[in-house]
Amino acid sequence: MGRPNVSDAFPLLAMFDLQGVQREAAELAARMDGMISSVIERRGGNGRKDFLQVLLDLNRNGGSDGESYVTTNQVKALLMDILVGGTDTTSTMLEWTMAQLVKHPDAMSKVYKELNEIVGQNDIVEESHLPNLTYLEAVIKETFRIHPALPLLVPRCPSRTCELGGYTIPKGTIVYLNAYALHTDPQLWEDPLEFKPDRFLSVEDDTKFDFQGNNFQFLPFGSGRRVCPGQPLAVNTLKYVLATLLHSFDWKLPAGTELELEDKFGIVIKKMNPLVLVPTPRLLNLELY
Numbered sequence: 001m002g003r004p005n006v007s008d009a010f011p012l013l014a015m016f017d018l019q020g021v022q023r024e025a026a027e028l029a030a031r032m033d034g035m036i037s038s039v040i041e042r043r044g045g046n047g048r049k050d051f052l053q054v055l056l057d058l059n060r061n062g063g064s065d066g067e068s069y070v071t072t073n074q075v076k077a078l079l080m081d082i083l084v085g086g087t088d089t090t091s092t093m094l095e096w097t098m099a100q101l102v103k104h105p106d107a108m109s110k111v112y113k114e115l116n117e118i119v120g121q122n123d124i125v126e127e128s129h130l131p132n133l134t135y136l137e138a139v140i141k142e143t144f145r146i147h148p149a150l151p152l153l154v155p156r157c158p159s160r161t162c163e164l165g166g167y168t169i170p171k172g173t174i175v176y177l178n179a180y181a182l183h184t185d186p187q188l189w190e191d192p193l194e195f196k197p198d199r200f201l202s203v204e205d206d207t208k209f210d211f212q213g214n215n216f217q218f219l220p221f222g223s224g225r226r227v228c229p230g231q232p233l234a235v236n237t238l239k240y241v242l243a244t245l246l247h248s249f250d251w252k253l254p255a256g257t258e259l260e261l262e263d264k265f266g267i268v269i270k271k272m273n274p275l276v277l278v279p280t281p282r283l284l285n286l287e288l289y
């Protein structure tokens with residue numbers, strides 16, 4: 001799954017399902033539905049208060065207002081959204097960020113310096129450190145700029161004919177928005193293909209390039225009403241996992257190997273070859289591991 005489907009670009013071909021994507025998707029959806037149903041059945045009412053339990057309580061008892069009720073199918077759809085939307089994207093971005101840091105030792109040293117200052121080598125990374133890791137955040141933004149996980153975002157389809165930038169877009173047209181082209185447009189970015197995290201630190205207004213899609217120059221999570229609903233979770237997870245991996249270990253390529261940054265075309269743009277790195281502990285107190 002996750003590969004491009006020719007029927008998305010040529011809807012007339014959809015009925016033929018030339019690549020078998022629709023059939024495969026239906027089979028996978030049925031398997032995932034089975035998996036999620038069994039998780040829900042096994043959960044019962046064991047008092048754990050996590051996201052699933054909140055949804056199940058709403059499903060079984062309704063909200064405190066007696067109205068905010070969710071159906072079992074809605075619970076399943078939400079879990080499916082998190083699994084499908086949140087796993088490949090986050091792990092892919094983690095891999096790209098580590099690859100860019102290994103490729104750019106200057107940036108890597110600055111991340112280590114920041115971690116030493118903010119966290120310290122006698123401590124482990126806590127959620128409270130994350131807002132102060134500003135250089136790491138710039139590294140993440142620069143990686144998102146050069147490697148947006150979903151370079152064409154989610155396709156749009158206007159429900160009525162509209163005018164946009166002097167073009168008429170007929171009702172029902174499938175519109176793709178090329179975020180990668182915006183992220184690497186030489187009219188918008190200086191040295192667009194160079195990895196330069198500092199560009200995000202030198203802007204005076206730090207909300208100029210936030211992750212929320214308010215600036216059409218930078219759309220790693222899309223924009224508007226289809227903007228990624230998992231954005232805050234994704235950014236915090238990425239920051240926390242990266243900070244912990246980098247703070248705890250030095251990372252080197254295995255001897256005799258070279259790093260390449262080739263990508264593989266798909267709905268989520270992944271590295272062509274998986275990144276392989278060798279970790280060496282760097283914390284002063286081994287009990288922290």
Ligand code: HEM
Nearest residue numbers: 085086089090149150153154221222223226227228230234
């Ligand atoms: C680094 C991680 C992630 C990246 C780069 C990413 C990126 C995106 C992008 C670009 C879109 C399309 C937005 C648009 O077209 O305007 C999207 C949609 C979506 N994302 Fe994410 N996402 C990430 C993590 C997550 C997580 C953790 C979740 C769930 C917990 C999630 C759930 C979704 C869903 C459900 C949609 C579809 C929204 C809709 O069509 O209305 N994503 N994501």
